[in-house]
Amino acid sequence: xxxxxxxxxxxxxxxxxxxxxxxxxxxxxxxxxxxxxxxxxxxxxxxxxxxxxxxxxxxxxxxxxxxxxxxxxxxxxxxxxxxxxxxxxxxxxxxxxxxxxxxxxxxxxxxxxxxxxxxxxxxxxxxxxxxxxxxxxxxxxxxxxxxxxxxxxxxxxxxxxxxxxxxxxxxxxxxxxxxxxxxxxxxxxxxxxxxxxxxxxxxxxxxxxxxxxxxxxxxxxxxxxxxxxxxxxxxxxxxxxxxxxxxxxxxxxxxxxxxxxxxxxxxxxxxxxxxxxxxxxxxxxxxxxxxxxxxxxxxxxxxxxxxxxxxxxxxxxxxxxxxxxxxxxxxxxxxxxxxxxxxxxxxxxxxxxxxxxxxxxxxxxxxxxxxxxxxxxxxxxxxxxxxxxxxxxxxxxxxxxxxxxxxxxxxxxxx
Numbered sequence: 527x528x529x530x531x532x533x534x535x536x537x538x539x540x541x542x543x544x545x546x547x548x549x550x551x552x553x554x555x556x557x558x559x560x561x562x563x564x565x566x567x568x569x570x571x572x573x574x575x576x577x578x579x580x581x582x583x584x585x586x587x588x589x590x591x592x593x594x595x596x597x598x599x600x601x602x603x604x605x606x607x608x609x610x611x612x613x614x615x616x617x618x619x620x621x622x623x624x625x626x627x628x629x630x631x632x633x634x635x636x637x638x639x640x641x642x643x644x645x646x647x648x649x650x651x652x653x654x655x656x657x658x659x660x661x662x663x664x665x666x667x668x669x670x671x672x673x674x675x676x677x678x679x680x681x682x683x684x685x686x687x688x689x690x691x692x693x694x695x696x697x698x699x700x701x702x703x704x705x706x707x708x709x710x711x712x713x714x715x716x717x718x719x720x721x722x723x724x725x726x727x728x729x730x731x732x733x734x735x736x737x738x739x740x741x742x743x744x745x746x747x748x749x750x751x752x753x754x755x756x757x758x759x760x761x762x763x764x765x766x767x768x769x770x771x772x773x774x775x776x777x778x779x780x781x782x783x784x785x786x787x788x789x790x791x792x793x794x795x796x797x798x799x800x801x802x803x804x805x806x807x808x809x810x811x812x813x814x815x816x817x818x819x820x821x822x823x824x825x826x827x828x829x830x831x832x833x834x835x836x837x838x839x840x841x842x843x844x845x846x847x848x849x850x851x852x853x854x855x856x857x858x859x860x861x862x863x864x865x866x867x868x869x870x871x872x873x874x875x876x877x878x879x880x881x882x883x884x885x886x887x888x889x890x891x892x893x894x895x896x897x898x899x900x901x902x903x904x905x906x907x908x909x910x911x912x913x914x915x916x917x918x919x920x921x922x923x924x925x926x927x928x929x930x931x932x933x934x935x936x937x938x939x940x941x
Contacts, residue, residue, distance in 0.1 A: 527599065527883060533559035533584075533592040533622075535613050536605030537571040539701065540627060544604065544875075545571065547866040550578050554879045559584040559592045562605075564700065589613055593620045600882065602654075603627055606702035607714075611636045611899075618649035625878055626653050626895055628717045630902025634919060637896040637903075641921050644892040652878050652888040653895035655721035656870040658934045659877070661855050663722035663805055665843060666814040668850035668937040669821060670726055676811030676824075678727065682789040683719025684804040689794040690751040697762045707772040711742050712906035713792050714772070717898045719803050720780075721890070723788055726807070730893045730922055731929040733784045740905035741913045742773025747795035770795075778905050780918070790901070819843045850939040877934065889934040896921040 532555050534541050541562070549555050556579055560571030565587065572585040584595055589605075592598055593616055600623035603613045607629035614624045631637050644651055657663060669675060689703065696704020706714055727733050748770045752758055759765045774795045780788040791804075805816035812823040818836055821843040829835030847856075854873060865872040881888050897918065904916040920926065 528554075530555050530879060530882060531558040531597055531599045532556065532625075533561065533595070533598040533601045534571060535561045535589045535592060535601055535603050536627070537562040537567040538604070538606075539699075541602070541604030542567070542571060542574075544602070544866055544871055546574060548871040548875050549602070550575075551861065551865050551872055552875055552879060554883060555875070556581070557583065558597045559586070559595055561586050561589045561592045563587060590616065593617055593622055598622060600625060607706065608632065608702070611640050614651065615640060615643045618643045618647045618651065621647070621649055623649060623882055624651040625875070626651060628653065628655050628715075628721075629899065630712065630714050630716060631896075631899040633903055634900060637900055637921065638919070641892055641896050650882060650888055651892045651895065652881065653717075653890040653892070653898070654874055654878070655717050655890055655898070656867060656874050657718045657803065658721045658725055658890060659854070659870045659873040660722070661851070662816045662819060662843065664852050664855065664935060664937075665846060665850055666805070666807055666816075666821065667722070667726045667933065668852060668939055669812075669814070669846055670807065670809070671933070671937045671940040672850065674812055674821075674823060674846075675807060675809030675814065678786060678807060678809045680787050680789070680808040681723040681726065682791075682804060682806045683723055684791040684793060684802060685715050685718050686791070686793040686798060686802040686804065688796070688798050688801075690748060693795065694748060694752055694755070694758055694765060695762070697764060698758075707748060707770050707795070708768065709771055710906060711745070711771045711773050711776075711909050712902050713740055713776045713778045713790060714902055715792060715794075716778070716790055716901040716905075719790050719805065720788070720898050720901060721894075722805060724894065724898060725890075725934060727782060727784065727786055727788075728931045729782070730897060730926045731931045732926065733782055733786075734920060734922075734926045735788070735897060735918045736781050736783055737915045737917050738778055738780045738901065738904055738908060739913050739915050740776060740778040740908040742909045743775040745770045745773050745795075747774040748772075751795075773909070776905065776909070778901065778908075780901070814843070821846055850937075852935045852938055854935045874934075887932065889932055893921050893926075
């Protein structure tokens with residue numbers, strides 16, 4: 527296989543963005559099929575890919591048409607959250623390699639079916655968590671691998687993103703978050719913050735997540751937002767008096783076999799001035815924080831004044847780039863930086879392509895997908911039972927004990 531013939535299932539906001547800004551930029555990929563529930567999106571996707579490649583592109587409203595096509599080698603699954611696993615399972619059954627977009631699971635049973643299908647078919651699956659490829663996360667992970675931060679005790683991360691307009695406009699823009707926020711209360715989007723932490727802690731590869739507890743605040747942000755924006759109600763009368771189940775802030779604490787704890791926070795329905803993942807590491811020899819691009823090692827100056835401490839440590843991670851920044855970033859094509867999400871979408875697909883064409887193991891595999899997505903279903907149960915602990919299944923059936931650690935890229939500066 528010299529070129530991967532890729533189908534895109536789900537050509538909404540995420541699927542169309544990745545196709546145009548990433549897939550179309552990778553020479554080893556040719557988009558040969560587009561599927562969506564809406565004809566106008568299918569037409570748009572077909573037009574964009576036919577203009578790019580000059581070849582006829584299959585357009586369909588039925589994803590099974592894509593999976594039965596002889597002109598498709600791999601499927602990028604970017605449809606609504608509810609159907610990610612269903613499409614992935616059916617693709618594996620037909621031997622179509624799966625690039626599975628992120629989201630949370632609705633039940634543990636569907637995750638077991640996902641893993642079981644992979645183990646029966648051995649069809650490659652990569653979970654497309656782009657944040658695992660971000661510059662700071664990789665730099666900090668390399669520093670951890672080199673022992674600079676000592677033993678890691680605690681990590682934290684957040685999906686802090688003001689999505690009030692996107693959510694409340696769901697029926698207007700045909701976006702699935704609205705129905706989820708109306709009917710569910712969970713850590714509904716955990717993997718942006720959890721993914722890089724799980725890789726750093728070698729989850730499913732010598733370590734695993736044992737249990738979690740989740741608590742949610744009241745739900746008030748979206749109702750206030752709708753009241754303050756009557757134009758939304760004019761466009762979508764169903765918003766009038768609508769109540770939302772999703773708590774404005776959800777905190778989840780995960781415990782690991784290795785003794786580490788992980789704190790996750792979902793924060794999407796209250797005003798905030800900027801997007802943040804707050805990726806942070808606490809070790810016995812150091813501290814790392816993405817928001818200030820800080821790596822602090824024990825013995826460096828301490829600042830008890832908060833403003834001065836932040837100012838002095840701002841961008842301190844830059845001095846470690848020469849020794850630890852992975853080659854994927856050091857040697858990046860400048861054009862990739864202009865692609866999806868500052869390059870991380872394209873980088874993850876370049877890794878996907880390399881693994882598939884060279885018969886390498888996917889660095890974020892089906893076991894990672896299952897355990898990370900499980901946080902959503904388990905957090906929903908924990909919240910519903912007043913923060914009761916929930917056991918996280920071992921989707922590897924004990925193989926985590928002997929599986930070798932695998933980073934998403936080769937780390938530099940590690941002896």
